[in-house]
Amino acid sequence: MRYERDYHGSIPAKSLFLLLMIVFFHSVPLPAGTNLLNLEIQAVGKYDLSNSEFQPYSHHKHDAMQKPSIGFDYIHRLRGKSRDWGYVSIQSRLAYDELRENKIEAQLYNAFLNWKAPWLDLWIGHNKPALGLSSYLDNHAQLLIDNTMTALNFDRDWGVGANYETETIDLKLSLTTGSGMPLYLDETYLVSGRLGVGDLAKGNSTVGVSFAAGEVLHSMGYNVMHGEKAHQTMVGGVDGSMRYLDWETAADLILGSYDEYYAYTGLLRLNHYLFPEDRASIMTQAQFTRLKNVTDQNYAVAMQYKISPALTLRAMYNYRHLTENHTVSAQLFYYRGFIF
Amino acid sequence: MKQIILLILALLAASFLYGAVGCDLNDPAKDIKRFFPDHTGYKTYYRSIQRDGGKALLTKVETRLGDKFTGLFETIDVPYTIYEVFKGDKLIGYVHGVNQKGRYGGIQVFLVLSERGIITQLYFQRLSSRNGNLFKARTFTSQFAGLSVKDFDTFDIVNMKGTGKVTTIKNPAPDNDPDFAAIMRGIKKNLVLMEHFGRWGSL
Incomplete structure (x- = not known):
């Protein structure tokens, strides 16, 4: 079963926009809030130095991230009489897509219910599969590409997952459709798991090992290749x-x-934070990929500066070896939270 | 192209609005179980100074803190996450965190409080410091157990001087690490905010 083929798997733009307006404006002035809604707006584009062309996206025309967009990030706590038993997370954007007839693509990132079971957390919906760095590091606003932009991992996928944590270990498992952003329920699947030790926030370091197996689609945004x-x-x-x-x-x-061919994707990233409160940072990254005997490398230098608490400026130079492309991208990213 | 220009203009106009990221527990179930082994559940609430009282409340908070709110972490609309912890239907305590500017990035200062706002534990979820182990050590953090906002009312966190129990807490770092002053300010800020956000609230 395939979902909404007419929209290449994306949800209808008007319905999403209406939902956005209802959620954003339907706020009840309570003294304590169980809802956190973050509004997000981004202006982004890239200039290809190799052919002197401006493009209204940061990486690839079919990739979901990053395109000029307006979106939201919503969390609603679910509770009984004396405890939270879960939460709903919805993260979505209306993005400018020059390839579409109406120039708008409705994108769904987070769309899951998380249930706090006695020993672990269980989720169902559209969430990060349990594989690699991207399973815990949020790349949602970043210009730097990561391994979810290759065929070997997904930024989000549809399915179910479980998270079990102790003081020392963090175990994640997921069973998903192997289709990425579009919802496909035909024949494809991805089983994945990650075992991690340490916590980057608490202990300033973490390491993990992962595995994944399945039959997956090669999707870029809502486009299936x-x-x-x-x-x-x-x-x-x-x-x-x-x-x-x-x-x-x-x-x-x-x-x-990958289809019985040796395949890999690897990246190494280095950040240096500048000024108090990590107001600015400079990043360098190298990524190496191999898919069906085609190898590629991306080398990037990026910077980030918080103009204000809500507004961040990012810029990136990227060199892609396979196409010998030099590109410069820039982004203004606005992100602000509302409680209701 | 026109749409991108309009977006840029909208963003530049919006940049004068506030907006800051709050501070919540990365693993609330695990952490709260460690803080309150006997608890049966917890509830999560989001609050902000802007929503609860606006500039008038901010002035009260700053007056009690003894310092102005500044920087990326201390805007009037930053969403604060409060965890109310229960045993059955009985409220047994709170967990609340604040972001505080440190020497290397932000320090996330969490306080575990009794139902009346007395500190039972001090917890750093994020601390990047040469002397991080000294600040996280129980020999340092345990000194704060039993303190309340009243103890910090007699302590000037700008000049790091005062009277009372708080003055007995010394910088554990050998090189007069400024993160000590940042931590003290983060703790006092946390307590002052909870004087409003807590159910016993007097602010």
Whole structure:
């Protein structure tokens, strides 16, 4: 079963916009809030130095991120008489997409229910699969590409998952459709898991090992490549992040087989924070990929500056080896929270 | 292209509005179980100074704190996350965190409080510091157990001087690490905010 083929799997734009308005304006003035709504607006574009062309996106025309957009990030706590028993998370954007007839693409990122069961958390919906660095590091606003922009991982996928944590370990498992942003229920699936040790926020470091296997689609945003052919994949991964004073580094390697071809995607990122409150940072990143005997590398230098608590300026230079492209991207990102 | 220009203009206009990221527990179920082993559940609430009283409330908070709210972490509309912890139907305490500017980025200062606002534990969820181990050590954090906002009322967090129990707490770092003053300010800010957000609230 395929969902909404007419929209390439995306939800109807008008319905999403209406939902956005209802959620945003229907606020009840209570003294204490169980709802947190973050409004997000971004202006982004890229200039290709190789062919002197401006493009209204930061990476690829089919990729969901980053495109000029308006969106929201909503959390609603679910509670009984004396305890929270879960929460609903919805994160969505209306993005400018020049390839569409009406120029608008409705994008759904988070759309899941999380239930706090006695020993672990269970989720169902559209969420991050349990694989690699992206399973816990939020790349939602960043210009730097990550391993979810290859065929070996998904930024979000449809399905179910479980998270179990102790003081020392963090175990995530997920069973998802292997389709990414579009919802496909035909033949494809992805089983994945990550075991992590440490916590980047609390202990300034974390490492993890992952595995994933399944038959997956190669999707970019809501576009499914290769004639919607399912690809056999079996990968393992190792990831880590560490912060020391003003420096932070992250590494993510996923390798294995993709349609019986040896495949990998790996990245190494280094951040240096500047000014109090991490107001600015400079980042460098190298990414290496191999898919069906085609290898590629991306080298990037990026900067980020918080103009105000709600507004961030980002810029990035990226060199892609396969196409010998030099590009410069810039983004203004606005993010503000409302309680109701 | 026109749409992008309009978006840029909208963003630049909106940039004068506030907006800041709050501070919540990364693993609330695990952390609250450690803080309150006997608890049966917790509830999460979001509050902000702007919503609860606006500039008038901000002035009260700043007066009690003894310092102005500044920087990226201390806007009037920052959403604060309060965890109310229960045993059955009985409220047994709170957990609340604030972001405080430190020497290397932000420090996330969490207080575990009794139902009347007395500190039972001090917890740093995020602290990037050369002397992080000294600040996180129980020998340092346990000194704050039993203190309340009244103890900090007699302590000037700008000049780091005062009277009472708080003055007995010394900087554990050998090089007069400024993160000590940041931590003290974060703790007092947390307590002052909870004087409003807590059910016993007097602010």
